[in-house]
Amino acid sequence: MNYKDTLLMPKTEFPMRGNLPNKEPEIQEEWAEKDIYQMVLERTKGRPTFILHDGPPYANGDIHMGHALNKILKDFIVRFKSMNGFHAPYVPGWDTHGLPIETALTKNKKVKRKEMSTAEFRKLCEEYAWKQIEGQRNQFKRLGVRADWDNPYVTLKPEYEAQQILVFGEMAKRGYIYKGLKPVNWSPSSESALAEAEIEYKDKRSPSIYVSFKVKDGKGVLENDEQFIIWTTTPWTLPANLGICVHPNLEYSVLQVGAERYVVASELVEQVAKTLGFEEYEVVKTLKGKELDNVVAEHPIYGRDSLVMLGDHVTTDAGTGCVHTAPGHGEDDFIVSMKYGLDVLCPVDEKGVMTEEAPGFEGLFYEDANKAITEQLEAKGALKKLDFITHSYPHDWRTKKPTIYRATAQWFASIKDFREALLDNIKETKWVPAWGETRLFNMVRDRGDWCISRQRVWGVPIPVFYAENGEPIITDETIQHVSQLFREHGSNIWFEKEAKELLPEGFTHPGSPNGEFTKEQDIMDVWFDSGSSHQAVLEERDDLVRPADLYLEGSDQYRGWFNSSLSTAVAVTGKAPYKGVLSHGFTLDKEGRKMSKSLGNTIDPTKVAKQLGAEILRLWVSSVNYQADHPVSDDILKQVAEVYRKIRNTFRFLHGNLFDFDPAVNAVPVEELREVDQYILIKLNKLIEKVKKAYDDYEFAVVYHAIHNFCTIELSSFYLDFAKDVVYIEHADHPDRRSMQTVFYETLMALVKLTAPILPHTADELWSHLSFVEEPSVQLTDMPEGVTVSQADATEAKFDRFMEVRDDVLKALEIARNEKVIGRSLEASVTLYATEEVKNLLASIKEDVKQLFIISELTVEDAQNADTSAPEYTSGRIVVQKAEGELCERSRIISKDVGANPKYPTLSLKNAEIVEKYYQN
16 A cells, blocks of 8 residues: 555645746746736835935946846835835936946947037937946846836936936025136046046056255245255146145254255154255254245246245145145145135146146146156256155046046036035934945035036036126026926937027027127036936926935945935935935955956856846845945855755745645634744744844845744754654644644745745745735735734743753764664654753643654653763753664654554554545545
């Protein structure tokens, strides 16, 4: 007789193997057909809103692991919020303007830029951007990210540009926008000004020179035979020198070195003497920096005046304490020089080439001029030392080439005018990690005015007109009109029409008596584009609100989007655009190196989805400490795939053993469940509470480990391990079996919902196999609440202690297995010489304790009866022997009553009764 047919073995069509690369696209097609995004929003309508505002990735190239991590983290949050009491629309966005697209077209696509108009070139840029958006959108969708993909926000859309113009206009109206000649970060390789966010620092080899400036007029404090010594790593700026700065409160020394006299800061005398090789010197005079105010020195090449000025920016960290000052090439230089009424001299053009304002060096690229200038200084006897150093130096983040400070006429946003409001709003925002507050606070506290103009063509034009007399025109009337034109036609109209055609009909201005006008040719900084999204998206769209509940981006966005968004929002509304900011670190390779194509150490998320499945990538994202930099490698992903397999198999086991369970009919009331079943529900309740809190706190690694540990420890290693001896073997309606199935049902329903934000494909695949659910998707349900268990604390404490005793028994069984006393644990007979406390504990457990230990026989004796040679554990001494009796063919338990029923000679009495009942039915 084949007794296997009488066992209630699991039945499920939920497959063991996920086959994720093939299955996920099918599930995503089902989502699209159902329009699951809209179904979720329809279900949650009327709930409190939770708005996660998407920071726009740049529309150029395929997505990388940083993109994948970012979008998946956002998806976790939005999915959880929509299942936990909120209405959480999620509108994805793209940043589309700027140099990379111009470069991609002119270099990679071989577009002949000079043979077409600006408007024609911009149309090509727009077409290129839309193609990039489509590619990235499909890649994000492949990762299972749920969003309003059919209606994203895009910075080149007319309605977006129209709102951006209004932001600019409001800032101008409040007096925050001005045009001025100031030194700004300038990229010769891009031929454009750069914002701070577009600067990155890399090592660069530069000349390090010490140069002497002879005193021309000592103003009675110097004898006119001294020389100031300056130090610089940018010799190319010396033709622009108009002064020397000293600190008013520092002490300065006049050194006698042979026949020469030099002025340097007293603190730096020894260092300078050693560097310049002064074997003998004498300090002949000391004086305060403020005494040197308005002393006049002589430019070592051109002989013109170089004014000594007082500047608080002077330090003794390096150099000589006497700082070469070129107002056209440094922010501090500019500020001090303006106080002293100096001109702004900038003898370098937009390409980084020296102009005729630098006689003798005109036509030289600024870096090439270093050598020529140094040689000229040496010929004049002013070069005291030439060396080379490698130091951190600003570079253009796009071209990766060095930048310079260069004075040009630019449009600025005056941060200083509303800096205190910015700082107050930073304090009122919730920052995760907490150090984000300090980081942005310090940036805003220390930053200068924001240069918002760019000398490019692919971007939103600065909506300024000029009268015949050169006066800039920015009025409510012109701003509203341009905004409406952009909303109707897009910003390309600015380059298609003449200024007069862009102005309101009949517009007049006293500065244009002939009715002639011109328009600004510069475009806005792309950070102004994306930084306006709080108005262009949150205010523009009916389904969103400002301020957003959360901004979530990489930690580089403290200087980028977090910063520009705050600046524009506070400028126009007085309030931050966000209530909370969450930042993540960068993805590294297994050696801890930053991923880059040049190193060949990148991992393509799209390939991971094709090879392992997007679920594995999503599970990996949940597993890492994403707020810091975090490694990823093929080996790490394989380890995560093993965890996925464990979770999936847990789902499959639970579901397979519910094939004949209808919760409406077969569920056992909680108070009637066995204690061990109640114990698992108590642990499940704690898991639910912990996981939901972790989601709320954005601690996804806690979610990952909590669910994995629950599946591995409470379930697989304990509850599901001994469950087979109940759910397979007992008859269908046995109370113990239905009791366990009730717990299986509650556990499965909780786990599938708890994992749904992280593993949405798997959760929905499983959901489609559940006969006892009504909703078409788990995404249309709420997070589990847990089941109330009376006297939960006492039950949990009791079974936690039992689990400690069980651990001792398992150790003893493992030793017996290694010593070949037994094979399977069901071959064992265990005698536990227990302490009084353990005896009472085991006696209080109503369940079959030997079944919980998965052994065939258990004897509990007093501790004092034990042979002292028996192994000792915290629970007492434990002896393992081979169980006496015969093997029950059906249950695989060894029993002394096998064959007691002659009709079933290979079964124990219990199993004979079950089989008898089976055949009667």
